[in-house]
Amino acid sequence: xxxxxxxxxxxxxxxxxxxxxxxxxxxxxxxxxxxxxxYESAMKxxxxxxxxAHTVIKEMKLRPKIxxxxxxxxxxxxxxxxxxxxxxxxxxxxxxxEQSRPELGYRLLQRLAEDVQDLGxxxxxxxxxxxxxxxxxxxxxxxxxxxxxxxxxxxxxKAGRQGRGAASRRGASSEEPAEA
Numbered sequence: 398x399x400x401x402x403x404x405x406x407x408x409x410x411x412x413x414x415x416x417x418x419x420x421x422x423x424x425x426x427x428x429x430x431x432x433x434x435x436y437e438s439a440m441k442x443x444x445x446x447x448x449x450a451h452t453v454i455k456e457m458k459l460r461p462k463i464x465x466x467x468x469x470x471x472x473x474x475x476x477x478x479x480x481x482x483x484x485x486x487x488x489x490x491x492x493x494x495e496q497s498r499p500e501l502g503y504r505l506l507q508r509l510a511e512d513v514q515d516l517g518x519x520x521x522x523x524x525x526x527x528x529x530x531x532x533x534x535x536x537x538x539x540x541x542x543x544x545x546x547x548x549x550x551x552x553x554x555k556a557g558r559q560g561r562g563a564a565s566r567r568g569a570s571s572e573e574p575a576e577a
Contacts, residue, residue, distance in 0.1 A: 403428075448541070453483045454533075460490055461501040468505075472512055479516040479536045482543030489530040502530040510534065 398406075403426060407414040413431040416424060455478040457471055478485045487509060489502035506523040513534065521533035536543070 452540070454486050455483050456486045456488060458488045458490060459505065460492075461495050461498065461505060463505070468509075472509060475509065475513055475534065476516060479513060479534065480543065481547070482536050482538060482540035484520065484536065485517070485534045487532045487534065491528050491530070496528060499525055499530060506530065506532045 403414055407428050410428065412428045415427050415429055415431055415434075417427045418425040457475055457478075459468075459471055463471070475485050475487070487506060489505060491499070491502065495501070503523050510519050510532070515537075517534040517536045519532065520535035521531070523530050523532040
């Protein structure tokens, strides 16, 4: 179709003439509402960004002579991070004479890795880096899966609260038999 006729047709229907494939012979054009097309593509891109997962590395610092209760607390944080789908970098800091006993830090890191092996795996084995020993744990499930599970749990809690609220509003009146 000639260009002049295509432009006439676009004005008649109050649409835009958009060139789709410029390198084709003959060039391919399309009649569309270009503003609406741009808006819809921006909304699709925004939705894709919303569902996109960012890789986050959380860090947990320990000392070789850690108290059992403190170890359990730190392990709890590591478990929470792994459940959220984040990677965890565990750093053991050595000071003074502790530097001559790196095997203490190595054993602590191995113990932590064994304690959380159902949630994550050792991505980077323990290695000495100056005064610190570092190990990286990665989660078994992806961040997007963890986000979806969290969303479902939140919706279930919300539905449970709404269900309880309706039951408490009915109260004693629903338990009493109706008189005829």
